[in-house]
Amino acid sequence: MRKKPLIGVTPQYHLKEKFPYIENVNLEAVAEAGGLPVMLPLAASEDDLKQFADTLDGVLFTGGWDIMPYLYGEAMLKECGPQTPLRDETELSLVRAAVAAKLPVMGICRGIQVVNIALGGTLFQDIPSQCGAKNTVVHDQTGYLTSDYPSHKIRVEEDSVLHGITGKKEMLVNSFHHQAVKDIAPGLRATAWAEDGIIEAVESAGSNFILGVQWHPERMFGRERDALMLFLDFIERCR
Numbered sequence: 297m298r299k300k301p302l303i304g305v306t307p308q309y310h311l312k313e314k315f316p317y318i319e320n321v322n323l324e325a326v327a328e329a330g331g332l333p334v335m336l337p338l339a340a341s342e343d344d345l346k347q348f349a350d351t352l353d354g355v356l357f358t359g360g361w362d363i364m365p366y367l368y369g370e371a372m373l374k375e376c377g378p379q380t381p382l383r384d385e386t387e388l389s390l391v392r393a394a395v396a397a398k399l400p401v402m403g404i405c406r407g408i409q410v411v412n413i414a415l416g417g418t419l420f421q422d423i424p425s426q427c428g429a430k431n432t433v434v435h436d437q438t439g440y441l442t443s444d445y446p447s448h449k450i451r452v453e454e455d456s457v458l459h460g461i462t463g464k465k466e467m468l469v470n471s472f473h474h475q476a477v478k479d480i481a482p483g484l485r486a487t488a489w490a491e492d493g494i495i496e497a498v499e500s501a502g503s504n505f506i507l508g509v510q511w512h513p514e515r516m517f518g519r520e521r522d523a524l525m526l527f528l529d530f531i532e533r534c535r
């Protein structure tokens with residue numbers, strides 16, 4: 297039997313009960329694409345994370361709460377949401393360990409933000425209050441009854457991994473975020489934007505495979521071929 301790539305998936309952190317948990321769609325998307333998903337811990341030393349990076353074939357950073365602004369050199373705005381320090385510290389170290397080990401990395405929602413911060417970028421702490429009149433797109437589709445339908449358009453850079461995967465210059469995506477990439481980290485490039493200019497995807501500018509998306513393909517892969525394609529491509533790169 298052909299061995300499946302082992303994909304470490306980072307969990308959410310429950311604010312009140314203080315335990316890690318994963319929305320199962322993250323594991324289902326990895327499995328559907330041919331990977332073997334495993335939930336990672338949120339308390340591991342630098343050495344342990346390096347060993348995880350040596351053992352895994354790829355890492356998926358999932359959605360979640362806001363990242364502590366001090367980690368990208370900013371004071372917290374009152375519009376910043378709840379934060380999970382243990383997760384922030386673990387994930388930032390894990391991004392660096394994964395990149396050092398040349399592991400393929402995929403980031404979803406908070407995941408694109410974690411990757412950007414770990415590599416030296418910054419975030420808008422709150423799109424509505426910081427982008428003002430420029431924020432013409434609804435980035436939090438809470439009015440939708442389900443999260444597997446798209447709500448806004450993105451433009452995809454033609455010469456990009458994302459375009460290579462989907463073959464599309466324009467896509468419709470779902471949207472559940474009030475934060476977004478502001479300054480892009482060295483070594484990353486933006487490759488998709490919403491119509492109001494908000495960055496919706498970043499990827500590695502070098503040979504390491506890093507793809508971060510601001511939307512939630514793991515909630516759409518059952519309905520949308522493009523969403524599944526992202527996972528199929530990622531798992532193929534992890535082999």
Ligand code: MN
Pocket residue numbers: 434435448470471472473490496510511
């Ligand atoms: Mn959006």
